[in-house]
Amino acid sequence: MTLLSVNNLATEFNTQAGPRRAIDGVSFSVERGEVLGIVGESGSGKSVTALSIMGLIDPQVGRISGGSITFDGRDLVGLKLAELQALRGKRISMVFQEPLSALNPCFTIGDQIGEVFVAHGDGAGAATRARVLELLKLVHIPDPEGILRRYPHEISGGMRQRAMIAMALAYTPDLLIADEPTTALDVTIQAQVLNLIDRLRQELKLAVILITHDIGIVAQYTDRVAVMYGGRIVETGPAETLLSAPRHPYTIGLLASVPRLGARRPGERLQEIPGTVPSITEILPGCRFASRCAHRMSRCDEQAPALVERAPGQAAACWWTEAA
Amino acid sequence: MLALILKKPKAVAGLSLVGLMLLLALLAPWIAPYDPLALDPAVSNQAPSGQFWLGTDFFGRDVLSRMIWGARPSLLIGFASVAVGCLIGSAIGLAAGYFRGWVDAVLMRPVDVLLSFPIVVLALALVAALGPSLFNLIITISLLFVPRFARVVRAEAMALRELDYIDAARVAGQRPVAIITRHVLPNAMAQIIVTCTVFMANAILVEAGLSFLGVGVTPPEPSWGNMLAEGRNNILGAPWLTTFPGVMLTLTLIGFNLLGDALRDILDPRLRGLHS
Amino acid sequence: MSAPDGLLLEVNDLAMRYAVRRRSPFEARRYVHAVNGIDIRLRHGETLGIVGESGCGKTTLARCILRLLEPTRGRIVLNGRDITHAKGGELRAARRDMQFVFQDPYASLDPRLRAVDLVREPLDALSTLSRAEANERAIGLLEKVGLTRAQAQRYPHQFSGGQRQRIGIARALALNPKLVLADEPVSALDVSIRAQILNLMAALREELGLSYIVISHDLAIIDHVCDRVAIIYLGRIVEQGEVADVFNRPRHPYTQALLAAVPHHDPRQRRRAAEIVGDLPNPTAPPPGCTFHPRCPKATDLCKRVAPQTTTTDGHDVACHHPD
Numbered sequence: 002m003t004l005l006s007v008n009n010l011a012t013e014f015n016t017q018a019g020p021r022r023a024i025d026g027v028s029f030s031v032e033r034g035e036v037l038g039i040v041g042e043s044g045s046g047k048s049v050t051a052l053s054i055m056g057l058i059d060p061q062v063g064r065i066s067g068g069s070i071t072f073d074g075r076d077l078v079g080l081k082l083a084e085l086q087a088l089r090g091k092r093i094s095m096v097f098q099e100p101l102s103a104l105n106p107c108f109t110i111g112d113q114i115g116e117v118f119v120a121h122g123d124g125a126g127a128a129t130r131a132r133v134l135e136l137l138k139l140v141h142i143p144d145p146e147g148i149l150r151r152y153p154h155e156i157s158g159g160m161r162q163r164a165m166i167a168m169a170l171a172y173t174p175d176l177l178i179a180d181e182p183t184t185a186l187d188v189t190i191q192a193q194v195l196n197l198i199d200r201l202r203q204e205l206k207l208a209v210i211l212i213t214h215d216i217g218i219v220a221q222y223t224d225r226v227a228v229m230y231g232g233r234i235v236e237t238g239p240a241e242t243l244l245s246a247p248r249h250p251y252t253i254g255l256l257a258s259v260p261r262l263g264a265r266r267p268g269e270r271l272q273e274i275p276g277t278v279p280s281i282t283e284i285l286p287g288c289r290f291a292s293r294c295a296h297r298m299s300r301c302d303e304q305a306p307a308l309v310e311r312a313p314g315q316a317a318a319c320w321w322t323e324a325a
Numbered sequence: 326m327l328a329l330i331l332k333k334p335k336a337v338a339g340l341s342l343v344g345l346m347l348l349l350a351l352l353a354p355w356i357a358p359y360d361p362l363a364l365d366p367a368v369s370n371q372a373p374s375g376q377f378w379l380g381t382d383f384f385g386r387d388v389l390s391r392m393i394w395g396a397r398p399s400l401l402i403g404f405a406s407v408a409v410g411c412l413i414g415s416a417i418g419l420a421a422g423y424f425r426g427w428v429d430a431v432l433m434r435p436v437d438v439l440l441s442f443p444i445v446v447l448a449l450a451l452v453a454a455l456g457p458s459l460f461n462l463i464i465t466i467s468l469l470f471v472p473r474f475a476r477v478v479r480a481e482a483m484a485l486r487e488l489d490y491i492d493a494a495r496v497a498g499q500r501p502v503a504i505i506t507r508h509v510l511p512n513a514m515a516q517i518i519v520t521c522t523v524f525m526a527n528a529i530l531v532e533a534g535l536s537f538l539g540v541g542v543t544p545p546e547p548s549w550g551n552m553l554a555e556g557r558n559n560i561l562g563a564p565w566l567t568t569f570p571g572v573m574l575t576l577t578l579i580g581f582n583l584l585g586d587a588l589r590d591i592l593d594p595r596l597r598g599l600h601s
Numbered sequence: 602m603s604a605p606d607g608l609l610l611e612v613n614d615l616a617m618r619y620a621v622r623r624r625s626p627f628e629a630r631r632y633v634h635a636v637n638g639i640d641i642r643l644r645h646g647e648t649l650g651i652v653g654e655s656g657c658g659k660t661t662l663a664r665c666i667l668r669l670l671e672p673t674r675g676r677i678v679l680n681g682r683d684i685t686h687a688k689g690g691e692l693r694a695a696r697r698d699m700q701f702v703f704q705d706p707y708a709s710l711d712p713r714l715r716a717v718d719l720v721r722e723p724l725d726a727l728s729t730l731s732r733a734e735a736n737e738r739a740i741g742l743l744e745k746v747g748l749t750r751a752q753a754q755r756y757p758h759q760f761s762g763g764q765r766q767r768i769g770i771a772r773a774l775a776l777n778p779k780l781v782l783a784d785e786p787v788s789a790l791d792v793s794i795r796a797q798i799l800n801l802m803a804a805l806r807e808e809l810g811l812s813y814i815v816i817s818h819d820l821a822i823i824d825h826v827c828d829r830v831a832i833i834y835l836g837r838i839v840e841q842g843e844v845a846d847v848f849n850r851p852r853h854p855y856t857q858a859l860l861a862a863v864p865h866h867d868p869r870q871r872r873r874a875a876e877i878v879g880d881l882p883n884p885t886a887p888p889p890g891c892t893f894h895p896r897c898p899k900a901t902d903l904c905k906r907v908a909p910q911t912t913t914t915d916g917h918d919v920a921c922h923h924p925d
Contacts, residue, residue, distance in 0.1 A: 221864040497726055512712070
């Protein structure tokens, strides 16, 4: 059975011009033991998607305005806060981009990981302490006893991100959402953290949603990919086929614009995507990529294209692709 | 800017209170019903009535008229001493905060010494040395606020000098003085304006305190402070003598504080647009 | 004006140390050697990449060369002129030849100045142009980097990240510098915008005969824009040479680990990045001998005791006891 299935999800935020949809009609699913990559730039809606699944949209500024999030047979949209809290940290966990701001500077690493158990009613005794130690060993932190007593600012960024992952794994969740987990880290540490997530996926049969803007990470660490642009999924499919034969002009342009190691020919320019990323306050009836697209047709400005399967498991939302 | 102020209820309330006091002070000769200095033993200590709306004091002077005229020294001293204190204090704070090192040490040591005295003690000593007059009061209260402005502006300048665009100006070959006037000062301006409004309330309070203690505005010239002082002996028999100047003082302070609070929100670009 | 040997920039044995705050006045003074004995030679028109992880000293190095910091040891010669300890007018004169593009296009532009004023600032400070001439030149520069005459009158917050970085570049070019340093010039930008800025920098280099020093942690970007590259680890250059040489035949184990940690863009070539163990050591107490030895797979007894000297073969420098 599908572990998580998101259907036609829309989340809106209050802006000065009234409520605006940051994501609109987003649908995807994740199976146990699978890594789904969500690729996008700022304003693409990738982080809003993650926060919506976690039920972390601040009701003061926004809300889920449509669609469903079915997790293990239950719809999370409209769930009571207490029910959601029982799931969060226990069956669905999240790792954030910047571990320093996601950890409380006033408490030791050991206390903060233990806090997850306390929050779910397991007390803070010796048994909890032993479980925290076990978690730190699971994420391969050297000298776990020492790290337990350290404060977040006393350990390196890579160690902090491991501690965050340990915290996310406290109850062996079914789904782990990692939002740009290595963007704040150096390349050598990035490899350690991503390899760790991948090992845990295999050992614990985790479903992972890996949010990133890095094509290399998508290529190496994900099974399926959803490319987001302007709050919608514009293309989705298996990582291997999507990256080697992209169908949507945005995906094509993105892959061509990123420099690759060892691919340089002297004097060669990168392929550019002209223009800038649209803001959510602009309301466009048609395709949100149209203004930057080389294949723009009159239809693109009038009507938003839907995802249509172009190859086995690979779908693109594009009138030009459909006409080709 | 004005549109932003008008959108905030706090700002509107503060601005109207301060504006009202300013109008009273400016229009005193025309709106005060009586001469604030005219003695009339026949109407000594009268309670508020149709003839004397806010009553009269021991010498038979009209409280309403004295209260309206009393707004003048309060606001004049407030504005003048904050202006002088702001000018000198900001200059010291900008130089100390931007240059740091020995400039900071030389400029801030006297500032720290001045800050270590309680306001009233220092003010009393200064007035005692200079002699009481409106001009000397302004000098005294300005001197009280110079170190306080210097502290606030120095902190702001120290934060600003770490920003990339200050380095960018250095790379562009800009002289230090030009960097301070073109980049540091304009970006510290919001903080300075907010500090001014808050200190304005403080300055008015200090003036009232000094007048109350008898070293401020000298009787028979009315000020809210010396009206409170004169009325306190008969606070039960003639409560109107202390109540009305006290209310004026409080309203003025509330007005400046509300304005300061609102300006802080409006001028801080990080908060702009969040509360719309 | 230019030095006879065709060198634009020569950096000799450059070092910069910061005092560590002491807990008590009786504690011995300790220092962090952020940059420790760096040699760089840059010819006219050449582009040098500087690569390293956070905390390796690459930003301190750039700030020393720009003389935003005064180095504690060594010599910086720009265009035949020793600027190591230049001050006041002499230093400002040196700024004519050397400009900087900042990493963060949001923080590096004064929010209270219009685009044209920002670009004009170096001209106001250092050129003899009249106000009207300077204005015209500033607008011309903004047009050269792809903005319009109308946009010149706007304030920074009215531009997108990519456009702001264009303003930053126009400003850096105002004085016709010979050398432009760029610290992570595209890392704060959206992926689809990066190619625009990298291409712009390449085009300006060809047109104006600029030299660049590009600091980046992204090896693919260095590979794409640079002629030569220097790899920095803990304040020292461990390897330096032509980009093609260093990236195709890395000789230092650290360079090898960095290259191996970059996730490959082709999902069909999946390989788990070879992990480099451990974290960057504490820079206040660097390991003795070769500073990389605690993380190095090839470390021997010699590495723990003696810091390696730099050896050069065919213009390819490496500081390692056991190079490949």
